[in-house]
Amino acid sequence: MLVFETLTVHSTSIIRTLLGLHRTDRDCSRILHCAVFEKLSPLTDLKGLEFWKAYWDIVTTHHALWEKGIEHCDISVSNLMYRIKDKVPKGVLNDFDLSRLSIGGKREGTRANDRTGTIPFIAIDLLSPPAEKGKVRHLYRHDLESFAWVLFWVVSHYDEGKEILSQSVPFADWHISASRTRRDKIAFLSELELQSRPSWERLDYALGLIQKFWSDFYHDKTDRLWEKKRWVTVDEDSQEMQQGDQGVQQEMNEDAELLRELVAFLARSHRGKKLPGDVIQCLPVGLTN
Template sequence: MYSIREKEKDSEVLREAQGSLGQECHDIAEQPPLARWQPELLWHYTFTSSTSDFREVLGVPEPTKGSRVLYILVSRKLKPITELHGEELFDVWRQCILCHVTLWKEGVYHRDVSPANMKWYRKDGKRIGISNDYDFSSLADDLGPRGNERTGTVPFMAIDFLTEEGQRGEVKHLYRHDLESFMWVFIWVCLRYREAVLLPTGSRPFDNWATINAVACGKEKHHFLSNLKDRYLWGVDKYMGHFVVKCVIMLQQNDQHRVSRCIELLAERILNQGATEQSNDEEPEDIDGFLQMFTTMPSWVKLTELSNPSQ
């Protein structure tokens, strides 16, 4: 399959000599175990002229921020994660997390976790899950600004970003935000699909999350976390349903911790009048520790065993 994309010229064009960002990710991950989790980029081509020429011919106004270039990517045909269900869904979803966290540690920050960017294929009879589409990602050594940009797909964004502050770019994008997005993806797919078939309109939750604004979606997520309904889980495999509930509990705890931290910062500002508020820019991040909160859950371990009986 192939895709044709536009990209802003600033930091992306600085990478042009090396090819697309997807190719750079492959270069970074050329050694096992990362290699198998990378989208297999077969060929790419960057047009020498920017899309300004096309816009001029079509009478389309230039973007307000940055100029853009056009390029073509050709890669292995990948299948969407929504074609899977039960233990197979969990297995590919789990592999996408492992792919993502390994790349993050190597300095590749995806920052747009969604079902559309989680793919899989079969190789030697095994399912291989990959985190795909690096349009919103950045590299640790980028020369341009990064870290607090407002990126992502609204229904799956971490709650920290679904606030006025988050939408203004005042929240730094950390690993835990992407991991939270993975949890929202799992909940979304499990509760909206049965046997890999999308439920009919009116019988599936979250439809409005894709149409309302980001702040409103954040409020909807808060409501969902405190009002999980039994009917949402009808027809869901018992182990998958149990893990969904555990994910909700973990997200609740994470949200409560965030609220408590905000209150603590408020108390500190009152005691230290005039001092600059500490943001999550300075928070040390224990990536392995945060991920292990999920991977050590009995329901995670059980589904891992069921999806890989030979291991």
């Protein structure tokens, strides 16, 4: 970061006061921060293994930050960037405007039950009716799933580092509504084959495995949460986590190992078939066992 300045005079609480607007319990004050960073390049400019390696750079960084209590909560294609270091593209996670600090189970920043993100990349959990009402807590697994939707989007919408500008590309209408996008995503995980562009052929098998991983995850875990209404909810006054079922805490604990499970799933062979060595080598070191 080159320059940073906080402009409290432009906070939304001051603006509401000047306009004579009453603040409700669900409103939170936002303060304008101006930051000047080095110029980064969109991750979508990369292709093939360069993209794949930089993508995992970002996933790993995001996980490390989350474990330290810095929760991004807005994973989208426009927030994944890269810089050149030692002549090699290095992935960079950008745009922490909607991030939260989690300290001792309490969150600071955007309210814990505010849904954040861009609809095509939001996790299926967070597109559900309870989430629409602000009753679902944003968990690590939701961001990890968003990384998968970004990946599916990029390989469908970009070829040789260029965006395909056409309404016929897959997922083009996923911005229309949360409920429709949720249905489409469930159908995609369960039934549809990913239509990647030719330049992503080297990653086709890996992409299919990631699709299978999330399909299995929702069939094995999340459907049971919906059926039993076991949501991780938030008390609107204290912003502390409330548990409607003892199984919720177990689900949250399992989140911490979900990245390791995903990477190990990608690294091992399936039905005698395994990812190419150069594709495996791009995966986070220490998480492939």
